[in-house]
Amino acid sequence: MGRKRKEAPRAEPAAGNGILSRRFFLERTLAAGAAGLGASAAAAEPLAVPPWSREPGSDFTAYGQPSRFEGKVVRSWAAPANPATPGIGSSRTPHHLLDGTITPSALHYERSHSGVPDIDPEQHRLLIHGLVRQPLVFSLEDLSRYPRVSRIAFIECAGNSGALYTAQAQPLNVQAIHGLLSCSDWTGVKLSALLDEAGIDPRAKWVLAEGADASGMSRSFPLAKALDDAMVCLYQNGERVRPSNGYPLRLLLPGFEGNMNVKWLRRLKLVDAPIMTKDETSKYTILLKEDKAWQFVFPIEVKSIITRPSPGLTLKGPGFYEISGLAWSGNGRIRRVEVSADGGQSFAPAVLQEPVLPKALTRFRAAWQWGGGPAVLQSRATDETGMVQPSRAQFVAERGLRGNFHYNAIASWRIDQAGEATNVFA
């Protein structure tokens, strides 16, 4: 048919094992004939009238919830090591069941070191002190008087993808491996504005941030970051920051590892050197292969994951599939994402969903014609600084397997002939 001839170029291969050209996405229509997509022409009409079209529906709600049919779209977490102290650890975002780039606040990953405090915003205070001209204390009412800024930014736990620091690949899904990652529209006050009001002593070079949770979570970060793009956040995705993400006040250090974005922020102390708190000595230090460690590795390195297909989302027979995922870098914008269906032997560029924002999740998509045979799907991101996500072999050769944190090697899903996806090392 003329239709097939017209559309064939759009379905042209771009890499091995069925990866198609991104022209498939960039043109208006689909290479539907070539791709064999799923609509049914049989008995299209008349469409049956379902029961919910026959009776009035339900009333408005003050604060809405998802459909009752979406009960599986939830965060997951491991049972606590000590049942007497819940809320120590983390819960994970179900990225295999989401799309777009904004993470619903209800599904933003949680990480707490002594549970989620129940803070009365009227009583909460933020203290700025140390090497300042004048210590200041702010109520939320005080903070509400300052000019605000908004930015869409990801937060990723330093320990995200830590399950890949093993010799053998574990049978885990995208939520279990990569779920300590989320992205929100944050609104608050520029930290530089608050520090300017307190008056920065020229000896100040670092800032200690401390949370109001019972663990007193605290980290040191360079003053230069405070004066660059740090924010004290009051709002997350339009509404007040959620309790497990720092209500009523969270520090945002865009692009820096998650724990430094101190939640329940109560204190900022300007100091001349890092404080070496428990949270930056006993934790969040990257062990290397030999008897060395990296400390104070702040920005999240360039990284990407494929969220679909992924374990648990079984492919329903050969044909067209969208490969979709997320890419991000703590150092700026994503410049390029490439995908492979043959375990990295060949790559082709994916489409990046606009707008591509700095230090935010970027959704990428690629077209894949699955022939029904084995495949290994990979994505490889490059950021605007030119940093490229390393292969696992490169990563392990450089850092070994003891690091715990900042794992950013290319990840692989193996697709078997039944259409099942599995975490593999390739």
Next chain:
Amino acid sequence: MGRKRKEAPRAEPAAGNGILSRRFFLERTLAAGAAGLGASAAAAEPLAVPPWSREPGSDFTAYGQPSRFEGKVVRSWAAPANPATPGIGSSRTPHHLLDGTITPSALHYERSHSGVPDIDPEQHRLLIHGLVRQPLVFSLEDLSRYPRVSRIAFIECAGNSGALYTAQAQPLNVQAIHGLLSCSDWTGVKLSALLDEAGIDPRAKWVLAEGADASGMSRSFPLAKALDDAMVCLYQNGERVRPSNGYPLRLLLPGFEGNMNVKWLRRLKLVDAPIMTKDETSKYTILLKEDKAWQFVFPIEVKSIITRPSPGLTLKGPGFYEISGLAWSGNGRIRRVEVSADGGQSFAPAVLQEPVLPKALTRFRAAWQWGGGPAVLQSRATDETGMVQPSRAQFVAERGLRGNFHYNAIASWRIDQAGEATNVFA
């Protein structure tokens, strides 16, 4: 002090009655001394240790909720005209209590003509028929096979701000007047892809869209829109579309009046002329001054509202305030927003929060030094097509007060000496 001298230029006036230059926002630090912001230096240290810092917090949650202290941040709606048929009407977004540009899905405005249907996604079908080569029916599983796109887009009810179609200003707040407006990150399939698969008959010029709710809400829209940027949405802000916003499938016609973004989408019929359904004849037609009406006015015209200060958010004495609001246009990007504190006698440009996206809400901010006297706050938006939001006098002169829909004149909040804001016509 040298500090004041250095910072004084940043607090320079830009329009009457205290509107400051937007350099106040664009430079790194604040003109804090000049503005008299709210931090307290007295007894800053030691900071009291609150009770929630003394005991472990709560556990992780599968699907999170706001803090119990945020119970006032809810949608509002009028009691139904007939208590036997709830869910006919609309509920409104509390924009005075939100910030940023993404509306939480839980607070997205709701508009339904026969309540919210409880749709089983396994049973739901979308039919594409009429002037097509081959009628097709799609299950959600079918639709999940197609390539996806995402975009941040506003939806505004045609009747939003309809409360301003009165001779006398009513004592209403931003939620009651302007709350039929929300903005989400939508993800779905391009409608053009589905129509291409069905095969468009050259005689087709319009599309009928019908919902699966009991009202059978249905609208006609030009085929050109379907082939431009129309989407069939599966996801809203990362997760599946919420029930009151069309679960499991919503049509998105970016920039077109809300009701045309048909929820619970079950049927698209290609036709050669508009169908003249009940929803586009008895409703959603704009009455003009004389015996004329506008029909099929689809895109939302350029518009803006000030969300803060606004009624209910009392100013706490003279000093610095951020004037913050939202601007949007169904015809593209916002190019400029100007604010006035003297009822429109003088305007100065506001800062637009990046990224400024087409057919999406754009947050604007301006700096205001309130002297404590009476003021009338206004915002005036201009879009990239050059359209400028009209004054109320211009709008009423052109359209009269019987229109019900598409009110987009400049809105005014009067601030009295007690710091209370009131809806006024100015």
